[in-house]
Amino acid sequence: MAVKLFNTLSRKKETFKPLRPGRVGFYACGPTVYWYAHLGNMRAYLFEDILRRTLEYNGYKVRHVMNFTDVGHLTSDQDTGEDKIEKSAKQEGKTAKEITNFYTAAFKKDAALLNIKKPTIYAKATDHIKEQIELVKLLEKKGFTYKIYDGIYFDTSRLKDYGKLARLDAEGLKAGARVEQVHGKKHPTDFALWKLTPAGVKRQQEWDSPWGRGFPGWHLECSAMSQKYLGEQFDIHAGGVDHINIHHTNEIAQSEGAYGKNPARYWIHGEFLLIDGDKISKSAGDDITVEKIANRFSPLVFRYLVLTAHYRSQMNLTWESMEASQTALNNLYQKMRDFLDETSGQQWWLKRLVKNLGLAGKQTQATFKKYTKYEKQFLEAINDDLDTPKALGLVWLMVADQELASDAKKQLLLKFDRVLGLGLDKIKSANPPSLVKKLASRREELRQQKQWLNADALRAQIEQEGWLVEDTPYGPKLVEKKIKL
Ligand code: AMP
Numbered sequence: 001m002a003v004k005l006f007n008t009l010s011r012k013k014e015t016f017k018p019l020r021p022g023r024v025g026f027y028a029c030g031p032t033v034y035w036y037a038h039l040g041n042m043r044a045y046l047f048e049d050i051l052r053r054t055l056e057y058n059g060y061k062v063r064h065v066m067n068f069t070d071v072g073h074l075t076s077d078q079d080t081g082e083d084k085i086e087k088s089a090k091q092e093g094k095t096a097k098e099i100t101n102f103y104t105a106a107f108k109k110d111a112a113l114l115n116i117k118k119p120t121i122y123a124k125a126t127d128h129i130k131e132q133i134e135l136v137k138l139l140e141k142k143g144f145t146y147k148i149y150d151g152i153y154f155d156t157s158r159l160k161d162y163g164k165l166a167r168l169d170a171e172g173l174k175a176g177a178r179v180e181q182v183h184g185k186k187h188p189t190d191f192a193l194w195k196l197t198p199a200g201v202k203r204q205q206e207w208d209s210p211w212g213r214g215f216p217g218w219h220l221e222c223s224a225m226s227q228k229y230l231g232e233q234f235d236i237h238a239g240g241v242d243h244i245n246i247h248h249t250n251e252i253a254q255s256e257g258a259y260g261k262n263p264a265r266y267w268i269h270g271e272f273l274l275i276d277g278d279k280i281s282k283s284a285g286d287d288i289t290v291e292k293i294a295n296r297f298s299p300l301v302f303r304y305l306v307l308t309a310h311y312r313s314q315m316n317l318t319w320e321s322m323e324a325s326q327t328a329l330n331n332l333y334q335k336m337r338d339f340l341d342e343t344s345g346q347q348w349w350l351k352r353l354v355k356n357l358g359l360a361g362k363q364t365q366a367t368f369k370k371y372t373k374y375e376k377q378f379l380e381a382i383n384d385d386l387d388t389p390k391a392l393g394l395v396w397l398m399v400a401d402q403e404l405a406s407d408a409k410k411q412l413l414l415k416f417d418r419v420l421g422l423g424l425d426k427i428k429s430a431n432p433p434s435l436v437k438k439l440a441s442r443r444e445e446l447r448q449q450k451q452w453l454n455a456d457a458l459r460a461q462i463e464q465e466g467w468l469v470e471d472t473p474y475g476p477k478l479v480e481k482k483i484k485l
């Protein structure tokens, strides 16, 4: 079954066709490591993780490259303002390297807590200065650059369709012209490839180049590193919607100038996360991070919440929505435990269940049909431009389906979780300690003998051990008193 993805280039859902059969070259713009990534940033990485997992679920081998911007990203997202890293280093009284190392490690930790798969390759901008200088040299040779007092700029008028990704029309360009401009730039959309360190200034991070001492422009690193690790053209480039107008538009300009090709065939963008209606941005300082929610919620609760909205819709984060996600995830974990218990572990309880229900045989065929149906519907949902809300809906329909055996439910949950990444594979059968099992059997004997008081005393003892006895129509069942979430 084909994967369909909404391509920002065409503004259409397209059937994904890789350049090389069975393989996907995938580049995702990574964080600027001057501060913690906020939950909005993490929504972008979660969407990219779902995209990658969906491709893998479909059997593709994905080469996933992500950069760390550790130099060159200015506070304006344009060519004015301070370098975010140098500014943060000054504020915290640390070196630029200390800052970038610290926030790179913090990002990796947060991504792991959200079950985001590690990219195949992490690439730092400062480790690729040589490649970036080579790219500017190539653009210079092809006549796409000019020099002004503060750097080397890309002449966007040299490309006939500059701005096609953003559909920058006359209006868009006028809007661009309103932002603070660097004096001497030929066109408002021209952008810096190499910024020169002004005379008398010493930056913490600066390098020699054929044009003078300085540092690379923000867009340059992604073009240089994607070309190095994925080639002049690769399959998918992803990021947040805020990258469409400037960053990705300029990456396309650089690659088209240098290699005559749009670097990626599919440009996929994730919408913003809002907090109670406000846009969160880490430069505003009022950010909410994985660490900050961790004392109230498991980070995977946020992952669950993100899955409840389509990646191309804005989503609002409220404490109520987090609490609702917590309840839902908790219930899903409990279901998973039940299915595990019913198919292994608590043999004493399972035997009774099988006996009481007269299971097996008849059910097998119906289950098999249903299993295939859910498998197909789930694949259809995620392959339809990553429709995770629909996929989650199916999960709940499936777990509640009376005609599906627990074993099939368990298998399907584990399979679907390869895409959802909710940690269902970590759930253990609620296998009670042998003392608790012994107490439960003894209590059951006492109940059979109608010694209710003694049986109740044992129930209290079982509770003290952290377990509850639920009397079900099929016999008693032990459940853990509290699920840690
Ligand atoms: P940055 O570290 O600012 O370069 O941003 C890292 C990623 O997060 C980029 O892909 C941005 O598009 C994305 N992003 C930034 N803010 C938000 C937000 N509020 N919601 C979703 N994605 C965001």
Ligand code: ZN
Pocket (backbone or CB within 6 Å): 028, 029, 030, 222, 247
């Ligand atoms: Zn980028």
